Amino acid sequence: MIQQRVLTWLDERLDLSGLRHFIAEKRVPVHAHEVWYYLGGLTLFLFAVQVASGILLILYYRPSAEEAYESVQFIVTEVQFGWLVRNVHSWSANLLIAAAFAHFFSVFLLKSYRKPRELTWVTGVLLLFLMLAFGFSGYLLPWNELAFFATKVGTGMAGAVPLIGDWLMRFLRGGDDVTGATLSRFYGMHVAVLPALTTLLVAAHLLLVQRQGMSVPLDVERRARAGERVPEMPFFPNYILRDVLAWYVAIALLAALAALYPWELGRKADAFAPVPAGIRPEWYFLAVFHTLKLLPSHILGMEGEQVGVVVASAAAALLVLVPFLDRRSSDGKKSPLFTAVALFGFAYLLVFTLLGHYAD
Amino acid sequence: MRPHFRLTVFGAAVAFLGLAIGTAPAGAQEAAPNECAACHASLPDAAHAAPVAAFKEDVHQQRGFACVNCHGGDPTTADKDRAKRPESGYVGAPRGQAQIAVCSRCHSDAELMRRFAPRQRVDQEQEYASSVHGKRLAEGDTKVATCVSCHGAHGIRVVSDAKSPVFPTNVAGTCAACHADASHMEGYTLPDGSPLPVTQRDDYQKSVHFEALTTRNDLSAPTCNDCHGNHGAAPPGVGAVANVCGTCHAVFATKFEASVHQPIFDKGCIECHGNHAVVAPSPEMLGTAEPAVCVVCHGGDDDPGFAGAGRLRQDFDRLRGELARTTELIERARVAGMEVSDQELALGEVRNRLVLARTEMHAFTPDTVVPIVNEGIEQLVAIEGAGNEALAELSYRRRGLAMSLLAILLLVVALGMKIRRIDRRPHL
Amino acid sequence: MASDERTTSNTPVAAPPGDRVERRTFLDAILGFGFVSTAAAILYPVWRYLIPPASGEPATASAVAARLADVPPNSGRLFKFGSRPGLLVRGPDGELRAFSGVCTHLDCTVQYKADTSQVWCACHNGLYDLAGNVVSGPPPRPLERFAVNVRGEPGQEEIVVSRT
Numbered sequence: 001m002i003q004q005r006v007l008t009w010l011d012e013r014l015d016l017s018g019l020r021h022f023i024a025e026k027r028v029p030v031h032a033h034e035v036w037y038y039l040g041g042l043t044l045f046l047f048a049v050q051v052a053s054g055i056l057l058i059l060y061y062r063p064s065a066e067e068a069y070e071s072v073q074f075i076v077t078e079v080q081f082g083w084l085v086r087n088v089h090s091w092s093a094n095l096l097i098a099a100a101f102a103h104f105f106s107v108f109l110l111k112s113y114r115k116p117r118e119l120t121w122v123t124g125v126l127l128l129f130l131m132l133a134f135g136f137s138g139y140l141l142p143w144n145e146l147a148f149f150a151t152k153v154g155t156g157m158a159g160a161v162p163l164i165g166d167w168l169m170r171f172l173r174g175g176d177d178v179t180g181a182t183l184s185r186f187y188g189m190h191v192a193v194l195p196a197l198t199t200l201l202v203a204a205h206l207l208l209v210q211r212q213g214m215s216v217p218l219d220v221e222r223r224a225r226a227g228e229r230v231p232e233m234p235f236f237p238n239y240i241l242r243d244v245l246a247w248y249v250a251i252a253l254l255a256a257l258a259a260l261y262p263w264e265l266g267r268k269a270d271a272f273a274p275v276p277a278g279i280r281p282e283w284y285f286l287a288v289f290h291t292l293k294l295l296p297s298h299i300l301g302m303e304g305e306q307v308g309v310v311v312a313s314a315a316a317a318l319l320v321l322v323p324f325l326d327r328r329s330s331d332g333k334k335s336p337l338f339t340a341v342a343l344f345g346f347a348y349l350l351v352f353t354l355l356g357h358y359a360d
Numbered sequence: 361m362r363p364h365f366r367l368t369v370f371g372a373a374v375a376f377l378g379l380a381i382g383t384a385p386a387g388a389q390e391a392a393p394n395e396c397a398a399c400h401a402s403l404p405d406a407a408h409a410a411p412v413a414a415f416k417e418d419v420h421q422q423r424g425f426a427c428v429n430c431h432g433g434d435p436t437t438a439d440k441d442r443a444k445r446p447e448s449g450y451v452g453a454p455r456g457q458a459q460i461a462v463c464s465r466c467h468s469d470a471e472l473m474r475r476f477a478p479r480q481r482v483d484q485e486q487e488y489a490s491s492v493h494g495k496r497l498a499e500g501d502t503k504v505a506t507c508v509s510c511h512g513a514h515g516i517r518v519v520s521d522a523k524s525p526v527f528p529t530n531v532a533g534t535c536a537a538c539h540a541d542a543s544h545m546e547g548y549t550l551p552d553g554s555p556l557p558v559t560q561r562d563d564y565q566k567s568v569h570f571e572a573l574t575t576r577n578d579l580s581a582p583t584c585n586d587c588h589g590n591h592g593a594a595p596p597g598v599g600a601v602a603n604v605c606g607t608c609h610a611v612f613a614t615k616f617e618a619s620v621h622q623p624i625f626d627k628g629c630i631e632c633h634g635n636h637a638v639v640a641p642s643p644e645m646l647g648t649a650e651p652a653v654c655v656v657c658h659g660g661d662d663d664p665g666f667a668g669a670g671r672l673r674q675d676f677d678r679l680r681g682e683l684a685r686t687t688e689l690i691e692r693a694r695v696a697g698m699e700v701s702d703q704e705l706a707l708g709e710v711r712n713r714l715v716l717a718r719t720e721m722h723a724f725t726p727d728t729v730v731p732i733v734n735e736g737i738e739q740l741v742a743i744e745g746a747g748n749e750a751l752a753e754l755s756y757r758r759r760g761l762a763m764s765l766l767a768i769l770l771l772v773v774a775l776g777m778k779i780r781r782i783d784r785r786p787h788l
Numbered sequence: 789m790a791s792d793e794r795t796t797s798n799t800p801v802a803a804p805p806g807d808r809v810e811r812r813t814f815l816d817a818i819l820g821f822g823f824v825s826t827a828a829a830i831l832y833p834v835w836r837y838l839i840p841p842a843s844g845e846p847a848t849a850s851a852v853a854a855r856l857a858d859v860p861p862n863s864g865r866l867f868k869f870g871s872r873p874g875l876l877v878r879g880p881d882g883e884l885r886a887f888s889g890v891c892t893h894l895d896c897t898v899q900y901k902a903d904t905s906q907v908w909c910a911c912h913n914g915l916y917d918l919a920g921n922v923v924s925g926p927p928p929r930p931l932e933r934f935a936v937n938v939r940g941e942p943g944q945e946e947i948v949v950s951r952t
Binding site: 056059062067070071073074078079080081082084085248251 | 826833834836837838839841842843845846848849
């Protein structure tokens with residue numbers, strides 16, 4: 001068939017035999033926890049949806065304070081299926097971050113970060129941070145009331161970083177206040193800087209996964225070392241079809257969300273209007289936001305907010321270093337401490353997100 | 361050549377001197393001695409020294425006038441008695457009619473004024489004579505305002521100067537200097553014998569005219585002189601009020617003049633809107649119950665005016681209520697992300713109807729107001745329909761997406777079955 | 789699904805070979821159809837999205853007011869500019885001008901008076917000249933001016949009004 005001829009044509013010039021062999025021979029381990037394998041691919045798929053819908057939005061969006069809101073209004077009212085593209089982009093952003101967190105926690109709990117996969121973990125955690133940056137920068141772009149004030153509060157918290165807080169806040173905002181300069185800056189980040197960084201990190205992350213193969217849980221690894229044969233399935237077509245199934249379920253979920261809970265346009269941001277009551281960031285920042293709100297104004301002589309920001313930054317740094325800190329996993333032993341840390345982290349995020357949502 | 365040269369130089373010098381003397385402005389005395397100012401400036405008490413300092417800011421001083429032009433006297437001598445001897449024309453500090461005479465000697469002289477301010481009027485003295493102030497002064501009342509009372513004496517500024525006491529935003533304060541002073545106004549009465557009120561300035565500060573003038577910087581908004589006149593200041597008088605208000609509020613005055621209230625209201629517009637404390641009219645002013653102004657005169661079921669007021673109020677309430685509801689509906693649709701700019705445009709037209717209805721109301725016949733209100737209501741019905749359609753479109757999209765959801769789920773099931781099948785295949 | 793099933797070759801469930809082939813092809817057909825239709829369901833909106841809509845850009849920035857041929861000298865007409873009215877005037881000198889159609893007094897919609905070549909507001913008799921400045925009446929500020937440009941083929945020119 002035609003695809004055969006195309007492949008042959010390419011093969012004569014590029015020698016695809018290595019690639020073909022790799023795909024044909026690639027195997028995926030089968031065990032009780034294999035279902036978590038699909039989360040990585042799902043995150044990648046949702047990111048691809050974001051890139052595609054984002055590119056479509058760029059064709060009509062105007063990144064200036066005077067025109068941003070009107071251009072989004074134009075997209076959702078005048079452009080054919082613009083409302084659909086916009087809703088998909090907004091919802092998929094949330095699903096993407098949810099999937100990224102799920103992928104992160106599953107890897108954390110299964111200790112897949114242990115030797116030899118430390119770099120995969122490092123690139124992965126950095127990617128998670130990049131996804132959060134995507135979410136934060138993209139949220140401002142419609143330039144409506146909610147986005148404007150959420151950004152004001154969010155960037156204001158950057159001011160709580162000790163020593164460089166004020167500088168950092170000015171750097172993020174492009175000035176002292178949230179203005180059109182902030183919008184330009186966030187737009188540049190969102191469509192150029194962050195995608196570039198993500199591309200590099202995703203390429204590294206995927207290359208590492210392909211090179212090293214899928215990791216297995218510790219007990220399966222022990223059984224393998226004891227001589228037992230670990231069951232496997234071929235990547236193509238068995239695993240890939242399952243991946244595609246998960247992607248279609250994601251598409252169905254996106255369609256349902258876009259239909260049942262469409263994103264509203266809101267009111268255009270007015271810098272001089274008072275902050276609306278109960279302003280909050282999106283759910284993925286709620287836990288940190290609520291924690292900072294609950295902190296007392298002074299702790300051990302430092303401002304409460306400052307302590308919160310320092311602790312959060314320290315936690316983020318430690319997170320990146322987990323594979324290097326967890327010696328036991330690297331040696332193939334059970335590591336209950338890190339399991340506890342992972343569970344605690346999950347519980348903390350869950351509880352504080354809910355608290356942040358339901359508290360007044 | 362040489363004799364001619366000397367002659368030329370001499371001729372040029374003479375010509376130059378002649379030019380210098382000839383072109384000196386009449387009354388210009390910058391080079392002339394001004395012992396009045398020199399002596400008065402050195403006096404210890406403020407009453408005598410202040411005028412010299414104040415005069416530096418005076419428009420007359422800037423045009424080249426000096427003390428002698430108004431006060432007379434001899435400016436060349438520093439000796440007080442010689443400077444003020446009667447032969448020198450010294451008039452002292454003129455008061456009352458004498459003051460009027462001093463000012464109008466120039467300001468009523470058209471030829472003179474043409475050289476300094478060609479557009480300025482020269483009939484102020486005439487106008488003043490027709491005013492309440494002028495008439496009382498002629499009867500001997502020295503408490504009334506004269507030129508200096510409003511314009512000042514030595515630091516006179518042009519009217520367009522923001523620091524002038526007769527600049528539009530300052531006029532009310534200038535009038536109030538006397539008219540808000542109860543002890544000064546004691547003894548003066550209204551035509552009906554009751555004491556002349558001193559609350560006008562306080563009332564005026566509650567008005568929309570004051571707000572427009574001071575807060576919104578609209579210098580065309582009226583202050584005391586716009587309704588009472590400048591130099592011919594007097595109350596407009598019975599029957600003339602609507603004309604006065606109508607100089608700006610022309611459309612309302614026209615409708616009012618043709619209405620049933622015109623021959624009945626002595627005080628015209630003031631009957632309902634007040635004279636000094638003219639506040640922004642509200643929907644509550646119209647109706648059959650307090651705080652409506654209609655009930656001051658109207659009442660009872662057999663009073664057609666009372667019924668009319670009731671009808672008018674009902675119609676207005678209906679239009680305003682529907683307008684508010686529909687505006688809220690359209691806003692909801694817009695915030696949700698639907699295209700409603702046509703509806704917003706149409707809502708603007710309905711608001712036009714409301715404004716027109718309020719104008720038409722001043723003809724005081726419900727029959728002319730009702731068609732406008734009904735037009736508005738009709739338009740609102742159409743807008744509401746479109747607004748509901750826009751919101752319905754949202755749920756239509758929902759259903760469309762739900763259908764595609766079904767299709768995807770079917771595919772997912774088929775995919776699941778395929779995976780099962782493939783799993784059962786033997787492979788290496 | 790038990791892990792072992794996928795690693796050992798199974799003898800198929802007893803069924804005539806012909807049937808098995810048919811069932812497989814039927815499922816494949818459904819799958820193929822499903823993939824194609826979902827792909828179409830995604831690509832069709834994307835395709836429609838990419839085609840520029842009739843109103844080229846957000847109407848709050850610019851709008852087509854009228855065709856040049858429909859606006860004779862010394863005439864004016866209202867047009868929709870975003871969600872507010874605009875007034876397009878062709879003066880007696882033939883020059884095109886565009887203003888906000890909203891009177892600066894109480895937001896009534898203004899109109900063009902051909903007999904005096906002025907812009908008039910029927911609500912309270914406000915009058916503006918062709919520069920938008922207030923001539924008489926209650927309006928406190930001049931009418932907002934918009935930029936006017938003409939584009940298109942000769943004979944079918946369109947008048948485009950924009951905010952700046």
